[in-house]
Amino acid sequence: MTIKELQPERIEQISSDVFLIDWNDGHQSMYFLKELRAKCPCATCRDKKISFTEMNPLRVLNENPNDFELSSWENVGRYAIALKWTDGHDTGIYTYEYLRELCQCDECTG
C-alpha cells in the first residue's frame, strides 16, 4: 500500500485531550490535542511560530497551549482533515501524510 492510498477508517476524540485515527493499513494513530495544535500547518500558525521565536521566545508561553480543544473536524477531499478548534481557529488542513508523521503512538515515537 502506498502513502497515496492511505485513508482513515475511523476518526474519534476519545478523551478531552486525545484524538485517535484508525487507518486503512491497520495502524492506529494517537495524538494529544495540544500537540496537534502546536503542529498546525496553516500559514498563520507557521508565521506566528517564526515571529515568536525570532522576536520574543517568551511570548510562546503566553499562548497557553493546554487550553486548546477541538470543536469539530471534517474531511477535505480524500487527502486531508480540517480541524476546528474551540477558539475559532479553523484554517489548519492536516493531510493524511502529515498526520502519519505526527503520530504519537508508542510504535511511531519509540
Ligand SMILES: [Zn+2]
Ligand atoms: Zn493554524
